[in-house]
Amino acid sequence: MDRAAIDSRIRTLIEPFNKKDVAITDATTFAGDLEFDSLTVMDFVAEIEDEFDVIISMNQQAEIENYGQLVTAVGTLAGNDA
Amino acid sequence: MSEGVSEADRPEVLAGAGPDLFSKFDGVIGMRTALLDSGVTDPFNLVMEKVLSPTRAICSGRDTILLGTYNYMGMTFDPDVIAAGTQALAEYGSGTTGSRVLNGTYQGHRECEDALREFYGMDHAMVFSTGYQANLGIISTMAGKGDYIVLDIDSHASIWDGCALGNAEVVPFKHNDIDAMEKRLRRIPEGAGKLVILEGVYSMLGDIAPLREMIAVAKKYGAMVLVDEAHSMGFIGPNGRGVAEDQGVLDQVDFVIGTFSKSVGTVGGFCVSNHPKFEILRLVCRPYVFTASLPPSVVATAATSIRKLMHGADKRARLWRNSRTLHTGLLEQGFRLGTSETQSAIVAVIMPDLERGAMMWEALLREGLYVNLARPPATPANMTLLRCSLCAEHSEDEVETILGMFQRAGKAVGII
DSSP: OOHHHHHHHHHHHHGGGOTTOOOOOTTOBTTTTSOOOHHHHHHHHHHHHHHHTOOOOHHHHTTOOBHHHHHHHHHHHTTOOO | OOTTOOBTTBOOOOTTOOSOGGGGGHHHHHHHHHHHHTTOOOTTOOOEEEEEETTEEEETTEEEEEOSSOOTTOGGGOHHHHHHHHHHHHHHOSOOOSOTTTTOOOHHHHHHHHHHHHHHTOSEEEEESSHHHHHHHHHHHHSOTTOEEEEETTOOHHHHHHHHHSOSEEEEEOTTOHHHHHHHHHHSOTTOOEEEEEESEETTTTEEOOHHHHHHHHHHTTOEEEEEOTTTTTTSSTTSOOHHHHTTOGGGOSEEEEESSSTTOSOOEEEEEOOTTGGGHHHHOHHHHSSOOOOHHHHHHHHHHHHHHTTOHHHHHHHHHHHHHHHHHHHHHTOOBSSSSOOSSEEEEEESSHHHHHHHHHHHHHHTEEOEEEOTTSSGGGOEEEEEEOOTTOOHHHHHHHHHHHHHHHHHHTOO
16 A cells, blocks of 8 residues: 555545544644544544554654654554555 | 742742743643632632541531542541551651661551452552552553553543553553454554553443453453552452452452552552562562652551451442432432443532533532532543542431432532
């Protein structure tokens, strides 16, 4: 799975969480731009973990601030060179 | 006003100071100011001027029924417990002034650990200075770099802080969701150490965990299991050993964490275990080593109380009766509760928002009733809760009085 495919699947997953229809780029931040609180983060992370069959530990989540970093991290976790 | 006298309403501005490190608290300061500006009594600044019994105190000059103290078994004024503490205070002094591994282990600390081993029927017991430190120490020490901790998202702050202090990978799952837990265990890389952390009773809503099913799943994936039974000790399970005992799976639990500050009626924390290498933790667990041990009077009261709790069947029955009466009564009055049936001695009354929660809390205090106000972010789903914890020593009349207070306060604030 290449980066574009991962990006497109995460884009679909994020839709119901993107309540304000923020235009998403790699630089979009979860806490700042999307205003995710800790409960939203948990639900969103669970969706991604199930979709890609990976674990994103809280330690790893702390390093992921924006959308681009998430796509990269999922690529690495799923064993691809995204 | 002479120079050099600091005035609280005119804080000094330090010349050349950089960014104020306290600006990160502005959100909480704002929340607190808004609450107090609405005119309610500060719910987080209550003083008990006199304590009359496990169920009554004088607060702001008013005789108040205590319904938010976790003093489940009412052991704080037990004559045998008081006598043991008084004797130890006279014979061993006011404090140990030392670590458990240096000069801070007295005969009483050993006897307290003996009482715990007997109470749980386990090989090892380790007493910490608080329950918070027990979780902090055991979790951060046991799960290290490369290990995985899989835990319920509604875990107590002391569990989260234990995770934060250590170096393991931390993987939370949705509250009490067995499938979500299993999925995470299944995805952990082969060969990694695994620790599953659960609680018997979750203290915010007073609900219990399906430990039998969850522990079976944890064992299927080769995980060690730690269960925090802080809110069940003394009255859940045939011998009061907690929810794991009640569900018949205590022998599958690797580590039970508990506290002396609830049913036992003093302060302190502990871990009991059958792990053959358990005793080494006394040398490697920093929150155990680098702090002073409990005062002799505290371990003496704890040991006496724990031994009495082994034979507390009558008290247990009264505590369950009280919990059911309050739970049923509040539901009938139209309050929204954390659980649909009585699962523990905690009855969590869900408030529509923080403002009305604080108003209700104050209305109850004026009626002469103390409950816990719990607010975000400590609560699940950002709820505001009035948490009630019953005591075996509440009389049937007192529980009826409490129900009357709730009804009047709830109507006055417009919640029911």
